[in-house]
Amino acid sequence: MFEIGWGELLIIGIVALIAIGPKELPGVLRTLGQWMGKLRRMASEFQNQFHEAMREAELADLKKQVDDMTSQAQSYANFDPVGEVRRELETTQQQIESAMAEKPAAETASPPVAAQSAATPVGGEADAAPGSDIAAPSVAEVEPANAGSDPAKPDGKPA
Secondary structure (H helix, E strand, O other): OOOOOHHHHHHHHHHHHHHHOOOOHHHHHHHHHHHHHHHHHHHHHHHHHHHHHHHHHHHHHHHHHHHHHHHHHHHHHOOOHHHHHHHHHHHHHHHHHHHHHHHHHHHHOOOOOOOOOOOOOOOOOOOOOOOOOOOOOOOOOOOOOOOOOOOOOOOOOOO
16 A cells, blocks of 8 residues: 555654654654554454445345245246146147138139140130040130230339
8 A cells, every 4th residue: 555665664763753752752653553553443344344245235136046046946836737738739729720710711712813825726715625524714714914014114013
């Protein structure tokens, strides 16, 4: 803290001997020693109180961590794996049922029109395969892929 060397202490002692005198110097040194002891005790007491406050703060943190671990352990104690699996299966089943309910609604919408093959004669019906009741749609029934688009636009969208 104070960096006082031997030479400086010797100079202070000589000045004190001359200024105070040889008769009163032992009383002054005793009083100075008592004051130094009081200062050291006060510094030690302050330091101990500071360390005690730090320990209390650490204990409060440890208590909080222990409380968190205890609550987490209690949540594990109430863990029911069969119930968890049952709930997950029920939610999955509900999702599947809702998806199945939506699927027939999507199938009732008009199915997409298949593109006509190049072998179909223009302006007439396609020849059906022998023995099949399905006839290919005529060219008039099939809407072109770029109907209503502007051929001058590069993206093919109308203006």
